[in-house]
Amino acid sequence: MNEIADILANPAFWSAVLRIATPLILGTLGVLLCERAGVLHLGIEGIMVAGALSGWLAVYHGAPLWAGMACAAVVGALFGLLHAALTVGLALSQHVCGLGITLLATALSYFSYRLAFGQVSTPPTITPFAPMAWLGVPVLAEQTAPTLMALALVPVLAWVLLRTPLGLALRMVGENPQAAESQGIPVLPMRTGAIVAGSAIMGMAGAFLTLSAFNAFYFNMVNGRGWICVALVVFASWRPGKALLGALLFSFFDALQLRLQQSGDSALPYQLYLMLPYALSILALVLVARKAAYPQALMKPYRKGER
Amino acid sequence: MRLERRTRSSPAAIAAASVGAILFTLAVSAVLVAAAGAPVGRTYALLLQGGFGSVFAWSETLTRAIPLIFTGLAAAVAFRARLFNIGAEGQLYAGALAAVAVGGLHDGAGLDWPMWLLFPAMLAAAALAGALLLLGPALMKSRLGVDEVVTTLLLNFIVLLGVSALLDGPMKDPTAMGWPQSVALQDGLSLSQLWPQTRLHSGLIGACVLAAGLWLVLKRARLGFDIRAVGANARAAAFAGVPVTRTVVVVAMLSGALAGLGGAVEVAGRTGYLTLDMSPGYGYTGIVIAMLAALHPLGVVAAAIFTAGVLVGADSMSRAVGVPSSIADVIVATSLLAVLVASLAAQFRIRLKG
Numbered sequence: 001m002n003e004i005a006d007i008l009a010n011p012a013f014w015s016a017v018l019r020i021a022t023p024l025i026l027g028t029l030g031v032l033l034c035e036r037a038g039v040l041h042l043g044i045e046g047i048m049v050a051g052a053l054s055g056w057l058a059v060y061h062g063a064p065l066w067a068g069m070a071c072a073a074v075v076g077a078l079f080g081l082l083h084a085a086l087t088v089g090l091a092l093s094q095h096v097c098g099l100g101i102t103l104l105a106t107a108l109s110y111f112s113y114r115l116a117f118g119q120v121s122t123p124p125t126i127t128p129f130a131p132m133a134w135l136g137v138p139v140l141a142e143q144t145a146p147t148l149m150a151l152a153l154v155p156v157l158a159w160v161l162l163r164t165p166l167g168l169a170l171r172m173v174g175e176n177p178q179a180a181e182s183q184g185i186p187v188l189p190m191r192t193g194a195i196v197a198g199s200a201i202m203g204m205a206g207a208f209l210t211l212s213a214f215n216a217f218y219f220n221m222v223n224g225r226g227w228i229c230v231a232l233v234v235f236a237s238w239r240p241g242k243a244l245l246g247a248l249l250f251s252f253f254d255a256l257q258l259r260l261q262q263s264g265d266s267a268l269p270y271q272l273y274l275m276l277p278y279a280l281s282i283l284a285l286v287l288v289a290r291k292a293a294y295p296q297a298l299m300k301p302y303r304k305g306e307r
Numbered sequence: 308m309r310l311e312r313r314t315r316s317s318p319a320a321i322a323a324a325s326v327g328a329i330l331f332t333l334a335v336s337a338v339l340v341a342a343a344g345a346p347v348g349r350t351y352a353l354l355l356q357g358g359f360g361s362v363f364a365w366s367e368t369l370t371r372a373i374p375l376i377f378t379g380l381a382a383a384v385a386f387r388a389r390l391f392n393i394g395a396e397g398q399l400y401a402g403a404l405a406a407v408a409v410g411g412l413h414d415g416a417g418l419d420w421p422m423w424l425l426f427p428a429m430l431a432a433a434a435l436a437g438a439l440l441l442l443g444p445a446l447m448k449s450r451l452g453v454d455e456v457v458t459t460l461l462l463n464f465i466v467l468l469g470v471s472a473l474l475d476g477p478m479k480d481p482t483a484m485g486w487p488q489s490v491a492l493q494d495g496l497s498l499s500q501l502w503p504q505t506r507l508h509s510g511l512i513g514a515c516v517l518a519a520g521l522w523l524v525l526k527r528a529r530l531g532f533d534i535r536a537v538g539a540n541a542r543a544a545a546f547a548g549v550p551v552t553r554t555v556v557v558v559a560m561l562s563g564a565l566a567g568l569g570g571a572v573e574v575a576g577r578t579g580y581l582t583l584d585m586s587p588g589y590g591y592t593g594i595v596i597a598m599l600a601a602l603h604p605l606g607v608v609a610a611a612i613f614t615a616g617v618l619v620g621a622d623s624m625s626r627a628v629g630v631p632s633s634i635a636d637v638i639v640a641t642s643l644l645a646v647l648v649a650s651l652a653a654q655f656r657i658r659l660k661g
Contacts, residue, residue: 042456081469082644086644086647086648090648090651092647092648093647094652095391096594096598096647097644097647099591099594099642099643100595100643100644100647101392101644103591103595103636103639103640103643104637104640104643104644105642106636106640107633107636107637107639107640108637110631110633110636111339111631111633111634111636111637114631114633115342115343115631127424137601223464224460224461224464227457228461228462230457231457234454234457269472269475269476270466271469271471271472271475272468272472273471274468275464275468278462278464278465278468279378279461279465281457281461282458282461282462282465285447285453285454285457285458286447286451286453289447289451289452289453290451292452298437306548
């Protein structure tokens with residue numbers, strides 16, 4: 001118990017929590033936006049890989065860090081456009097298309113990386129985002145600018161989604177597209193827009209890994225974070241504020257297990273600690289299952305004039 | 308002239324859609340090959356040759372197809388009932404682990420059972436392990452409404468970490484010089500070679516028999532009818548008196564068992580022990596194979612052989628012309644998306660006179 005108290009008293013721990021949370025916050029917001037418009041987006045895992053690689057590649061070739069971020073957003077948006085074309089335009093299975101995009105984006109990223117660098121033994125590195133020491137606030141000063149952006153995006157998205165006419169229209173499209181259409185809201189363009197914007201955010205979630213958390217691209221570096229975001233959206237009941245809370249809570253346990261694992265004198269195999277994030281995600285899904293208020297039209301393709 | 312929706316897609320239309328999708332995929336991948344600076348025609352020729360061009364290539368392709376048939380069947384039967392089992396990867400490893408737990412040489416001596424009992428016990432343990440692994444997500448889906456896609460995906464990570472812990476600990480082969488490698492299966496348990504001097508083993512026959520059996524069950528048995536009804540519309544099926552929850556649970560057990568068996572066959576047929584790199588994503592590729600086959604069990608065999616050929620061919624092509632072998636994964640992923648679009652096209656026909 002003493003050990004845990006020591007860990008909690010250390011600001012470096014809280015700094016790690018926020019750092020681990022950042023890609024989860026961004027990814028969860030991206031998925032949330034798509035699902036509020038009624039579209040499941042399992043392409044997130046692959047889009048994060050593609051964002052991580054494209055943002056990093058841009059910076060590696062001399063672009064400024066924020067241009068790398070933008071590049072990842074554009075790549076994410078392009079995959080989002082593909083997802084929208086398949087699931088909104090052609091009304092194909094959202095499950096299968098999302099998985100297909102994950103496979104495609106991951107395979108294309110690995111292909112491009114090998115094409116650019118061949119079989120390198122040590123991955124090439126860049127200079128990542130620097131901590132914002134000038135902020136002077138204890139834990140925040142350890143963070144990089146993209147974390148601030150992720151934190152700022154939460155109230156912005158919450159405001160747009162819950163307080164503006166655009167947000168109302170978007171939620172209507174996800175709850176009852178027939179009613180939305182009869183109100184003159186263009187269902188298909190709204191859904192497409194939400195997917196493209198959400199996918200751009202997912203791309204940036206991936207880029208955070210290569211441009212802030214690490215300074216290189218590794219295979220398998222996303223490692224299931226995207227799927228965890230999909231689970232976090234359910235946990236957050238499709239609300240941006242709760243998404244932030246969920247991501248932070250989740251990262252708290254993840255950072256804690258990392259520290260406990262590093263403290264070394266544990267009798268448990270290290271793999272049990274690594275399991276924790278995935279087990280927690282499943283637990284979160286089960287806990288909120290009874291009261292989960294799914295957007296009513298989630299996973300239901302909409303065709304004009306069909307019911 | 309107008310387009311009209313077919314009431315039922317014809318098998319010919321579905322087959323044409325699959326072939327069209329694959330041709331489209333090859334055209335798209337040609338751009339990547341050209342980007343890699345390799346001659347497109349020669350690259351594809353090498354890919355085909357590496358996958359299907361010789362007796363050795365065929366033996367490697369068929370060997371690689373065996374686990375893919377198992378995971379493809381697992382995905383196909385589940386998807387038919389709209390149970391999106393994305394966890395075949397974990398179920399494959401769970402099955403392999405159960406197989407070495409039952410049939411392995413623990414401390415140099417395994418279970419002292421006669422082979423005629425031990426072999427089926429090993430397979431049964433593997434099937435049961437895979438089935439039980441999917442039972443949880445299936446129950447969570449039908450009882451609590453928890454989306455099974457996310458739970459089965461997350462379970463893959465949990466199972467792999469669990470296998471990793473066991474291979475470091477109680478299941479570790481003490482003679483493996485520190486490698487995280489499981490205890491070896493007893494000698495009599497390995498599957499026989501089908502073709503001398505190659506790795507092709509009799510697991511292929513088992514896989515094909517299972518595919519045929521599953522086809523018959525889906526076509527003729529009551530279960531097949533129930534699966535179709537639940538897959539088409541669960542609410543209507545329940546109204547018509549189909550036991551929906553029971554069907555979903557049975558399908559889950561069947562699907563998980565198929566993937567688990569695949570793990571046991573892979574261990575007994577190829578390596579004789581379990582390592583963490585047994586599967587380069589067979590569980591995920593199985594989903595693509597099931598979709599390429601339009602969820603048809605016999606089609607799964609054909610799609611698995613095709614996909615295995617691409618994967619095997621890409622390795623040798625990559626060595627020859629320097630195009631990264633991940634192009635095989637790009638081809639597999641693109642063909643999944645293309646076949647989805649093509650299957651939509653197969654649902655329509657062109658009427659010349661209105």
